[in-house]
Amino acid sequence: MLSRTAALAAALAASSLIAGGLADATTTSAATDQLSTDGAGRVIAVEPAAPVAAPHGASAATAAQANVTRLAKQFGLSVGELVLSDVRPVPGGSVARLQQKINGVPVFGAQVVQDLDGSGALLAAVGKTTQRSAGAFPAQDAAARAKAGESAVAAVAAKNSAAKALRADAAQNYWYDASLGTDGAPATAVPAYFVPVHGADPEDKWTVVVGADTNQVLTVWGETRQAANRVVCDANRKVVDLDTATEADIRCGAGHAFGVTRGEGQAAVATTDVNKVYDYFGAAQSFYSKYAGYDLTASIGANYGDGKGKALRGTVRMCEISTGRDGVRRQQCPWANAFWDGEQMAFGEGVTTMDITGHELTHGVTQHTSALAGGYAQAINEGMSDVFGKFIAIKANDPNAAGANRWLLGAGSSLGQVRDMRNPANSGEGPSPDRVNGQYWAGPDGDEHIDAGVVGKTDYLITDGDTFNGQTVRGIGEDKSIALWWKVENLLRSTATFKDLGNALNTACASNVRTKVAGTTADDCAQVAKAVKATQLNQNA
Incomplete structure (x- = not known):
């Protein structure tokens, strides 16, 4: 089984690029746009009858901002506002992500993504927004966050009896509408704390959503685990105790847990797994550069301050000992697994095919693009x-x-x-x-x-x-x-x-x-x- 890791907070906490509004673009009539809806009748896509032209000479960001008023109406925005949070180039144009916020706090999963051509004209928009909200974040926010952390750890422990050394990290504020992740009837967005919970095993990471004004656990999910400057290390079958290990205990880099066996530009070494991963990282870098214009290393690489810079990093031939879900402690060597931990990759011996490597690296890409998480x-x-x-x-x-x-x-x-x-x-x-x-x-x-x-x-x-x-x-x-x-x-x-x-x-x-x-x-x-x-x-x- 391919393993999983958390990568939610950084990708969802994008700050606004532009605040305020510009005049609504009016090249086509919004009344003639084609609207698609989900099973509950909420708009999930808008396709203009003809591309909506951007203001003359506008950048992609300015063009996207010009559509905000129009799209807010079409997607039924009745609370909060749509704020431009990200613009990125894609072949043929760009995409611009609008984040719904209520009183400056983002609504989790409430986004409208604009598809713009090379001139900035709006071709289509897809997304979903929340329709109403209730409640407020507590005035004594620090105390409420502390209670939320306790509730989050308790919720994970109740669902995962074998999980060890659970700890809660700093919570983030979001409005939460569970129906945004379904095709069912609209619900009400409520103030919530998103609490990351970690276990002793580096693979064990969860997000717990706790009602900010009720301290009730609303949902729990385990997260999907998610360089060409390449750095590859060889664990040489060293056994890592995943019951107690941290991310630092599997880091690949000079002066870290595993020393560098092959860095960018170095000749092949005697260990087959090292050379394979080095080549696979290069193939992934070349693919994303050629077909997406996307710099994989710059986007998801890690810099551990070892003089190697930001790089795609991976440790091969790692063995592990850990407590299974049945409570039994077992050692695996060779270890039949691979994962992306949010920073780098780790491989058991022989678990080094190009498509598995590309699969795990793509979790890092998703972490920095759509940030898919929870439910479907x-x-x-x-x-x-x-x-x-x-x-x-x-x-x-x-x-x-x-x-x-x-x-x-x-x-x-x-x-x-x-x-x-x-x-x-x-x-x-x-x-x-x-x-x-x-x-x-x-x-x-x-x-x-x-x-x-x-x-x-x-x-x-x-x-x-x-x-x-x-x-x-x-x-x-x-x-x-x-x-x-x-x-x-x-x-x-x-x-x-x-x-x-x-x-x-x-x-x-x-x-x-x-x-x-x-x-x-x-x-x-x-x-x-x-x-x-x-x-x-x-x-x-």
Whole structure:
């Protein structure tokens, strides 16, 4: 099983780039825009009848700000405001993320993402907002935060009896509307503390949402774990006690837990796993640079002050001893696992395929883009890592991604294949669904690796094509598919649902046609729409 880590707070706490408002752009009439809704009637997408032109000579940020008033009305914003929190370039233009805030505090998952062409014209917007709020943050905030930390630790302990040495980190303030992560009826946003809880095992990290004015635990989730300057270290089968270890205990860098075995530009060494990971980091860096214009090292690399700078870092051939969920303490050497801990990667011996490495690094990418977390969004997070991990390997002509292994994630590793994206029911970690609400469907509280199968199946259909669930899909090929999924990665909200994913696929495809990205055509988008129907991403989960 591919492991998990927390990466929520940094990605969601983006500060405003621009405050205040500009005149609403009026090139097209909002009355003629096409609106898409979820099962409860909330608007989740707006597609203007024609692109909404940006003010003359405006930057992408200024263009995005000019649309705020219009989009606030269309997405039914009745409380708070939409604040521009992030603008980033994508092939063909840019995406601009608007964060809903109430009294200056963000509403978790309440975002509207604008899809802008190269001139700044608005092509589409996707997202969801909360409709009402109730309550207030306590005046004695410090005392309330302390109580929330105690409640958070108690909640995790109650759900995970084997977890050791639980501790709460500093809480963050958010308004919380649970319905933003579902397709159900709108709920009321309430003031809440998001409390990160850590266990002794570095892999054990949770987020606990505690009502700020009630101290009631609203939800708990374990987080998905998430360089070309490359630094690779060899644990040489050293056993790490994950019951007591911290992130510092697995750091790869000069003067840290594991010394540097191979750094950027150095020749190959005698340890095969070190050389493989070095090469895989390079393949991932090249992929994101070529197909997304995204600097992986600069975005997710770590600088440990060892003279190596900001780098993609990984420790190979690590062994571990830890207490299992059954309370039994066991040692694994070789250790059959790999994870991204929010800073760097760790590998057991032989767990070093290119697609697994790309999968874990993509968790870091998601951490810094859509920040998918909690409920269905965590399964989509896993699925997006499968998509890009596999594309990285395919585009690098990795033998483990060729022939019969093309859609098998982890083929050639000591784990064996862990996910079959063509036939999710055949996945090595256990059967996964190939459609929303289909056989093996786990739901928002299930293991996120299971429902990720729907994302992988959709990618397979879009890329290679097939006949499935009443739809015959002509594959659009690798390059168009990669461009499509990268746009989707940047359009999703942090609490996106599977229906949001289906909508984003259709929206992103239409945008790529208009902006002439990767040669995408209208017929390609017809195939994407068929794939969305085939895997039932157009349904409410």
